[in-house]
Amino acid sequence: MKLRFAPSPTGFLHVGGARTAIFNLLHARRHGGRMLLRIEDTDVERSRQRHAEQIISSLQWLGVDWDEGPVYQSDRLEIYRERAEELVAAGKAYRCYCTVEELEADRQAAEHAGKAYRYSGKCRALTDTDLDARADMQHVVRFKVEPGAIEFHDLIRGDVHFEAELIDDFVLLRSDGHPTYHLSVVVDDIDMDITTVARGDDHLSNTPKHILLFRAFRAEVPTFAHLPLILGSDKKRLSKRSGATSAEEYRDMGVLPEALFNFLVLLGWAPGGDRELISCEEAARIFDLRDVNKSPAVFDVEKLLWMNGQYMMRLSAEEIYRRVTPFLGENPPPLETLRGVIELNKSRARTLKDLAEVMHPFLVSDDSLEYQPEAVKKHLKGDDMVPRMRELHDALARVEPFDVVSTEQALRALAESKGLGAGKYIHPLRLALTGRGASPPIFDVAVALGRQRTLARLQRLIDSLPSLMASASVPSS
């Protein structure tokens, strides 16, 4: 068994394409087959080498590891021409000299008449003398579609039926000598011994053309599996309008490749047994294209983000450090100083980018911490703020050892001695240490910062108290 993923390099790796690649990989792994990567760049107008490279690097990032290739169709142009000529020689294809303008006029006419446009087929009837007379003229090669029923069994859709009468004599070779998709895909699937073609649903209607070509080449027709499309939240084909569409964008957002992989695998397929989290290896043991759903699935970013959070909190601090570093800006601190900070924050973020954000207070210097206005307004209240914070400062300066249990005991003892709730100290302390109203458990934060920095931040808050409270009480600007 051999499968292939065959993207055209006209843009980034679309998440729909990513899922197609994943399903191909999984099916190959499950059945002990191989997987080929083929770049379908026969459209010179739209294909770009840099896109091919981006797609390849996105696949690698995602963990889709193919066995053969990448093969570039642009390296095989001569082969497609030869095969088209073979079909012409065999009377299964013919040269067509109709111009784009003529065809367009026919199309217009058909439209005005309210009828479905079909290629007239007039070049089918060209005689040898006609052909000799036009030998030098630009032309395309068209496939001669003979009437008849075309049926095939799709792994996902089941039995599908088409009538060849409704299929135009489609172009195989363009006037510039480049093959169309229909020709190159079939020639390659034959030459590369592809046994199973799993591709997007948008190719279902093209399949009869391909079957006709396989027959014309006297080749065995592969098994097809047409995957349902991935939709945006607007129920339309996933597009920019409904959110990020490329694997790269999710990577830049701080989504883990294994989370995106897991999420995509679950779009149209379920491992059974109420399972949600599944690794590539586990999926490769039980996945089968035959179990894929027929109906399109909406890409729900919320669920992806939840899943990403699940993966993040299960990773070790070392692993997260390696991945979050790119989001930390210039000169990220070494692993050892961040290990504890990561442990404290990893269950509080859904993406690496979010994680970098919640880690921010731990990364800045004590005197450049910013205080969030809402938190200031909420927690810096009362005429006794300055003495209250001084007492806390002194208590924390004296507490021994400076660990989570002792610092908490010290603070609570202080609060009790003053007849105040512990919150009256805890919340301002949080503001002092993080500048925010929300953070990991505050005594863990203090210990992570260490006594010295804790006291420095507390002192800085005390010093800033008059101006902070003044600005907070102003009706706001």
Next chain:
RNA sequence: GGCGCAUUCGUCUAGGGGUCUAGGACGCCGCCCUCUCACGGCGGUAACACGGGUUCGAAUCCCGUAUGCGCUACCA
């Protein structure tokens, strides 16, 4: 327009004639945990598109309608 495909909670899905007063997950709501925010735990909200058949019995099989999507290029 023609052809093709699809249709279970808002979303992803389980389900392949009786075990379905339809299960799980995300989201949302409530409660618990609690120094805040997360995490976690508990509970709740919410679906078989519609109409005909077949059958003792249909979410499951068949037909039709509706809706959606795809293809209908010298794009892939």
